Every structure is written in structure tokens, then in C-alpha cells.
Amino acid sequence: MSSIKYLIIAAILLFAFIGIAGTMKNKKNNKEIVFDSKKNKVQEVKIVEKIPEKKIEKQKTVALKKTEEIKKEVIDDNLPDNNIIDRFFALDSSKLPIVETITYSSRVPWLKGRPAWIADYSSYYSTTRHFIARSLNRKADYFTQNVTPGDRFNVLKKDKNLKFHLIIDLSRSKMWFYYNDLDTNEKVLLKTYNVGLGRKDSKRLSGYLTPIGEYELGSKVAIYKNDTMGYFQDSKIQMIKIFGTRWIPFDKEIANCTESPKGLGIHGAPWLEVNNQFVEDREKVGKYESDGCVRLLSEDMEELFSIIISRNTTVELVKDFKDNKFIKENK
Template sequence: MSFPRILLYGTIILFGAMGSFALIKRLKGSREAIEQAAEISQDEKERELLKQVAALPKTPVASFTEIKIAPPAPLEPVEEEDFPACNRMQQLFSTGPHKLPIVETITYTSNVPWLKGRPAWLADYSNYYNTSCHFIARSLNKKLDYLSQKVFPGSKFNVFSKDKKIQFYLLLDLSRRKMGLYYIDLDTNERVLLKTYLVGAGKLDEKRLSGSLTPLGKFSLANKIAVYKPGDIGFFQEKRVEMIQVFGTRWIPFKEELEGTTGRAKGFGIHGAPWLKDKETEGYLENRDCIGKYDSGGCIRLLQEDVEELASIVMTKPAVIEIVRNFRTARLPGVEKGEPQHK
């Protein structure tokens, strides 16, 4: 290739490069100008928004540090009206003339129209009348004996009336450590207080809404009630223990949470006072001193005669417990009937 032609091509390439460089510089300047314009536009929007906010009327707002939630008041002895006292157990178990309307007296016979092919035993009466054998035994034996079931033709005992639809309702006042047992007649919507028990409750804990390790609220009671005697071994808190030393002779567990509960049902229940080993005799002594005190891990404690009585009643019927700090705040079902008609 001749020198003049080479010079021509070089000149063309040089001018082309210079033109491209100028074009790139111009485009870059345009982009920077656009970005700068956008930033200015955004700044103007923000300034305008700040002006609008500043023009709004001033409304005082409480800061979080000004909001204080008072802790629940500690459970202390109350001086106002006490929990109603009552004991109608005689009218429930007695076969005499002044029975409560929810029971009827049966005269035992082995030949009954509702069972064919074999004689009827006490357990058959229990199933037919939906009344626990423990309840029948107490009425039959006419004393606090829930296990002996020696029955003869002509023996008399009480059962729950088949034509009565009832449920039981327990109301526990934590401040007073007292618990009322009611029956509710579901047909008439009447409520009758049967007995008031002195109880032991969970240890005091001011951090809890109840003021105690015992939770507040309504719980249903399970009908699978455990009966313990000396020598019965089980597990408690993952340790093998003699159950009577923890639960006494009966364990009535909570079944499920119903309303306004501050704790779960699992692990809570009603049981007897613990039995302690007597080092001298190697026998057992019931720790009756724990009743009326805040001394448990959250469960409700009763004396042996009280927990065995209660278990015999609620074992075969639906039952609910409502736990409150003060019985006056309770939401009891039904209409109170102070003096039920005798049957």
C-alpha cells in the first residue's frame, strides 16, 4: 500500500476516534444532568412533605415510659363478708325422708328389669344410675367408707336420679382458701350450694395474676380419678415416688381450659393432703397442717375425708371448677336456690 493511502486511512481513523470521544463525553454530561435534576426534584418533594407535616395540629402522645402496668395485688386475708358456709352432705347420702331432689333411694335386689341373664351387683347399679360405687358405698355403709360394698337383699342406698340432668360446679376463692361445691339442675337452671371446703392452694407468687401458683379461670374436671393407698408407686416429676406421699388418697385432674384461664390444665388438679412417714412407727401421718395455707406447687389440697367425699360425687357427672381471687367476682351459672325442696 502506498504512503498517501496510508496517510488517508490514518486521518480518517483519528477523526473518528475524536468524534466518538466527544459523543461519549456529551452523553455522560447529559446523564449527570438528569441525575442531578432527579435529586433536586426528590429534595423538593421531601421539603414539601416536611412542610405539610409541620403544618399538622399538635396532638400530645404519651410515651411508652409514661405507661405503667400495676402488678396484681398480693393475696391477703380479707375482712369483708366470708365465703358462704354450708354442708348438705347428710341430705345427699342419707336414705331418710329429707333427701335432696337430685337423689333417690334404692332397695337392693339382684333381680332387676334392666338386666337380663344374671343377678345384678352393686357395680351394675352404679352403671345404670350413673352413680359411682364410692358414692353408693358411702350411702350404703352410713359412714365415711367408700370401699366396702357388702350388700344384701333389702339393703338401701342412694343413687342420682335418672330423671335429673345435673352437673357439679366448684368455686374456689383463693383469698379465703375456701371452695364451694354446687350442683346445677340443667332443667330448672337452679344452683344449690352443697358444701364449703377449706383448701390448701399454690405458693404465693406476686408475679402471677392469681397471686399464687394456682391459676385462675374455668377448667373442666376429668372423670378418671385416681385412688391411692400405701405402697402404690408411680412417677412424679420424673421420679418414682409413693403416690400417697404426694397426692394423698385421691387425685382429680383438671381436663381442659374453658374460660379466662391464666395457666394450662395439664399438671393441675385436686388431691388430698400429702402423707408423711412417721419415723418412729414407720406408718403414715396425713399432713393436715397444709390445709388452709399457700403451700402447694399449684394444685388444690383437701383433707382426706373431704377429697374422698368430693371424688365420690363428681366421678360420674360433668364437673367444672372456677378459680377466682374473690368469690364475689365469680360468674356462677344458674340461679341460686338457698333451700332446695326435700324429696
């Protein structure tokens, strides 16, 4: 009897040992090898069979945030958008109706006694040399003005009674660029741009250092290069560090202006000196960090500059695009 008793006890102990070993094995295998791209190494992550409630709540929060972002995009999508700037410079039938194509000749009926150069064409057609250069070069090169008889380029039509108009939405940091044919009252959106604006200021009527209202742009424009020096806030400085490569001032108040135009204007993003080289600080565009001026990326500023400075141009700054008067006038 004692032998049978010992056998039964031994069997019970054996089954108990097998059960414990199986449980430990399952726990040991309950891991998965994954790749952590941030730490760039393989690590073990314990599998959790039941998702904690906190994780579920976090997923819901993320989903709600995405929905809000989508709603905002839908609202913005209802605003006009376009980019037909290249049609200013097209030499075929796709060109804008406010430009015409000229074939260069040094002998022209409107200039006597000497050959006509690009500067003369620029003056006669009230079109900037930068505009003509881009048309001649078939690219955004605003300085090379080599021309030979027979070369073709575009100019703004001399007989067109037109003006340019900019609408700047302070809440979205965006600008809409239009031309307005004053004879037909046709208003055409040419392009939309991202802009940088003045810092937020609750004491100002606009809510920013950038004002609201309609202004006429001035003629005292400037082009800045790396070595162009000037004074800013009583300090002599390389102007490109403040105003980028171009400057167009606000000039006259037209309607509903909350601030004087003095000292305000449209200019390029500032440039930084890094390792003895100048680099554009492109992050300034799209932010509210200026002293009130409107900032554009250099390629946008140079493009706009080449088109508008030879013709009457107004800028309308509003809290929301839908507040602008330009689109609503004479509808």
C-alpha cells in the same frame, strides 16, 4: 438541864428510827405472790402502783388488732356457707331432690342374663360405688360394699340433668361445692371446704401458682394407698406422699384460664412417713405451698370424690368469691 437535853435528843432519835422502820416495812410488803403457769412455779412480782405509758399503748394496739379481725370476720360472714352433704345419703324425706332411694335386688329389668351387683347399679345410675357404699354403710366408709336383697341405698337420679360446680376463692383458701339442676337452673350450695393452694408468684396473672379461670374436671381419677407407687418429677415415689388418697385432674379450659390444665388437679393433703407409719400432713390445707394444685383434707377429698367423679363437674377459680360467674348466670 443537861439531863433534859439528853432526853429530848433521845426522843427525837427514837421517833426517827420508828419512821424509817415503818417505811422499810411498807416497801417489803409491797409484793404479791402469783402463779406463773409458763414456768410452773411460784414467784414474787413487785406491784406497780402506776401503770407505765408503754403498757397503755400496748393495750391500745391489741384492741385495734382485735377490731380489725372482727371486721374481717364480718366480711367473710357475708359469704354463703352450708353443709348438707348428709342429705345425699339420707333414706327419709330429708334427702336431696337429686337422689333417689333404691331397694337392692339381684334381678333388675335393665340387666339380662346375670345377677346385678353394686358395680352394675353404679354404672346404670351414673353414681360411684363409693357413693353407694357410704349410703349402704350409713357412714363415711367408701370401700365396704356388702349388700343383700332388700338393702336400701341412694343413687343420683338417672333422669336428672345436673352438673356439679366448684368455686375456689384464692384469697381465702376456700371452696364452695354446688349442684346445678340444668332443667330448672336451680343452684344449691352443698358444702364449703378449706383448701390448700399454690405458692404465691407475682409473675403469674393469678398471683399464685394456682391459676384463675374455669376448667372442666377430667375422668382420669386415681385412688392411692400406702403401697401405690408412681413417678413424680422423674422420681419414683409413693404417690400418697404427694397426692394423698385421691386425685382428680383438671381437663379442659372453659373460660378465662390463665394457665394450661396440664399437671393441675384436686387431691388430698400429702402424707408423711413417721416411725414407719403414714400420717396425713393436715397443716398443708389452708396454706399456699403446693405447685399449683388444690389440696383438701383426706375426709373432704374422699367425700367430694365419691359424689362428683361420675357426673360433669366444673371448677371456677377466682381471686375473690364475689368475682365468680356461676352465681350471676341466668339470675
